[in-house]
Amino acid sequence: VSVQQARRYLAEVIVDVNARETDRAYHYAIPEEWRERVFIGMRVLVPFGPRRVEGYIVSFAQESETPADKIRPILRLLDDYPALTPELIELSEWLCERYLCTRAQAVQALLPGGMRLRSTLVLEASGKIPQALDRQEREILAYLDHQGPQVKTELLNHHPSWRRPLARLLEKGAVRERYVEQTGVKEKRVTYAVLKMDKETLLEKLDRLQANAFKQKEVALWLLQHGGSARLRDLLAATKASRSTVAALRQRGILELEQREERRNPYEGRFSGEREKKLVLTPAQARAYSAIMDMLKTRQAHTALLQGVTGSGKTEVYLQAIEACVQTGRQAIVLVPEIALTPQMVERFKRRFGDEVAVLHSRLSPGERYDEWRRIRRGEVGIAVGARSAVFAPFERLGLIIIDEEHELSYKQEENPKYHAREVAYFRALYHGATVVLGSATPSLEVRFAAAKGRISHIVLPERVNQRALPPVEIVDMRAELRQGNRSIFSRRLYEAITEKLARREQMILFLNRRGYATFILCRACGYVARCPSCDVSLTYHYLNSLPILRCHYCGHAEEAVGRCPECGSPHIRNFGTGTQKVEEELLRQFPGARVIRMDVDTTATKGSHERLLRSFGRREGDILLGTQMIAKGLDFPGVTLVGILTADTSLNLPDFRAAERTFQLLTQVAGRVGRHEAPGEVILQTYHPEHYAIQDAVVQDYERFFQKEIQIRRSLDYPPFWEMTVFTAAHELQEEAFRLAKETERWLRRSFADDPDVIIHEATAAPLSRLQGRYRFHQVIKYKSYRKVKKELLAAYLHARAKARKVDGMLTVDVNAQMVL
């Protein structure tokens, strides 16, 4: 240690500047007085050109190639502990290589967003006024005097012409620049009042107080009753005392005020009681459990697919494996799709493990998130449950990573770094010798294929815990309905079922994968369809506070809906397709008195609304839960006896190679919401493609049959899992330019991989979403057998094409191991 300490002269620092040009370590001097307190992985504030930015120490050095006069000292340590562990530093490096992102982006993904430092340069009048000032200089000074200090970049954005006169004012000293660092979330500190003497001394001392010091006595006794220390706020509230009373007690040395750190606990006061007991495992569960135990015990990296139908008790296996893992002093991460991270799911973990589990999800405040993260970082908890980014939970003795609903697309991040949580889990498992368990009723083709090839273990839970058969699924051919004159959203069969369930006061779930009112609007006179002005999609009809508006689901553009066709003026303009809003309206019309709870992005936008709606349905305050994707997963309501899938085809018609897989998974998932308890359930599935294999196989819940068919298609069309796919996307305001950029990428790739049989380079083509936010989009797809063999060339192609795109004001992005091609 002492040798290392002695050598801490220079720190190699990654700066939080997201640019290729600055994507490397910079050397900074470590001020002498910090040499004992500086560690690898710490966040620091450093000068960077004319700016100050956040940086991360990735190593120490004694000497540097950089001339000594260029090396500047670290300005500040941002934490008193290293935010990044050595493993996370390595992981950030791996993320860059794997997903072709910058180091700054990689590190940002690893840390809770709220803790990032934001530095702004603020201008203020110095009060010193030189004599010779021109008109503009006087104007700026007057502005600053009047409006107070201004953020420099904002000021110059509003008044670009002020750049030069401002520079002169700075030189003359009439205006000052000052850096303001917003440190991001910090520990929450709360003032406590603490008694400074024992009971006897206190009572004695109180006796000797003046007779009229009622309040002081009251406060001191209250504090004594409450264990000698309490939050100052609580004390003042309870005793109705004022600060001056407390100050008087302080003066007499009776109590002292202390700043204490306080945890922002999102589950304050809940789950503190008795822990839920383990359930008795079924023989199949016990076999799964012991298979996982065997892998854990080796302390070597292992992966297993845990495949079990909905209701087969995967979660109980997870819980017991986690418990065993934690008992041996190792830690566990559980990933759940954000959409399935419902209160029900969190409660299950909290009831079992109480405060031993840290929960990370998007509905926490930045402060709560930071505190949960720090409990993990300090090793105070052994378990982290969360969505995708929880895979970065900074544990140092990781033993087990569970990815539930492994097939979910949300495990792939859509922004840089475009990582897949499963791949990050593999990296971490290798580092720690940990076990990865991938759980699903409908595994992704990649994972199921890996199990078939023996690359990962395959554990199967063949039946439901309660031995209840899966609910019968009935297909309704909507084409036949139409032929027989039923133009309603509800088939006659579904209509009857809803009527019957309502009469019996049973609950039901209706699923529709589309929000809004109508999917598009069309003029029957001239064929005009309302489209987004900046994206290549039709606008969706919504009601916002009972006002009809047209909205783009991709960029958020909204416009008022008019009763006449803007092209030909015809009044015969009407809605086609159906969204959740319209279904809700139809339900209320056709089933008067039915209580409908609608759940989609529009009704769950505000904090807590998601939980509120679910709880309300759980308390049977609604008969029908109508919703999109978000009701497909993780929900468990004993009273539900009917699931209606209004159109099973929406996802089937997506122009993506995973359309069939997605459809099968979604239908199986939704059907699984019913009949988990005593009441038998049924599922009614409406479709225009009853003969499609994804639908046929979902109806009988035959994953294996689906897998066999789909894997053959993937093989014959050269899709994953046989090839990995990387997609370059070129975007430009002009269609020709976007195409040219994609073509340029294609050309470069073809030159790099001449006739490599392990690489397939596709022709540049228009993206299915051919225009987005005002830019035309073209794809360039490349497939390969081994990333290791192509990564250098991929990076070169990317940098080349990106540089070209820059020059013409275009965009070029890359998605390594793309999961979706839209």
Next chain:
DNA sequence: AGCACGCCGACT
């Protein structure tokens, strides 16, 4: 990515 600098055509 920011930010400053410096060049150059368009104005008072």
Next chain:
DNA sequence: GTCGGCGTGCTC
């Protein structure tokens, strides 16, 4: 002459 737009280069 100066103003304002934009390309270029640097950041330990």
